[in-house]
Amino acid sequence: MTRNRFVAPKIHEATLGADGAVKKGPAITQVQAEARRKAGKDVVVCGSDLSANRELARLIEAKANGRYKRCPPHPNAGSHALPHYQPDPRPPQGHTFYETANRKAK
Numbered sequence: 001m002t003r004n005r006f007v008a009p010k011i012h013e014a015t016l017g018a019d020g021a022v023k024k025g026p027a028i029t030q031v032q033a034e035a036r037r038k039a040g041k042d043v044v045v046c047g048s049d050l051s052a053n054r055e056l057a058r059l060i061e062a063k064a065n066g067r068y069k070r071c072p073p074h075p076n077a078g079s080h081a082l083p084h085y086q087p088d089p090r091p092p093q094g095h096t097f098y099e100t101a102n103r104k105a106k
Contacts, residue, residue: 009047009056014097016042017106020078022097024105030060033096037064040092044082044105050098054083057098061085065092073103080106 011033013025022044028036033043037060045057054070061068069088073081082103084095099105 006049006052007047009045009049009053009098011056011060012044012046012105014042014044014095014105017080018078020073020081022080022082022105030056033060034064037061037094037096038092040094042094042097044097044099046099046105048101050100053098053100057085057096061087061096064096 011028011030013028013036015023015025017023024044024046036043043060045053047053058070065087067088068085070085072083082097082105083100084097086095097105
């Protein structure tokens, strides 16, 4: 019997690509992710567990910017857009993206 082992999500620097794609950069720590978000830069939480990805993304945004809102992939962003958290209200700019079962960073 094979058991599914929980693998903690990983955080990466992120940039936006064509058609809403989120390109993941180097892996970073949560503290580094919070600093990037405070500076208005993007990060992405990657992993196979949607709940863990979403919760870590929420935590990063909350610690970095206080008030936040969760957004689905915006249709006008492109077909490869990811769900994310962002400050509410803005600024700073940027997003804390997270992967789902069907939507992944490139």
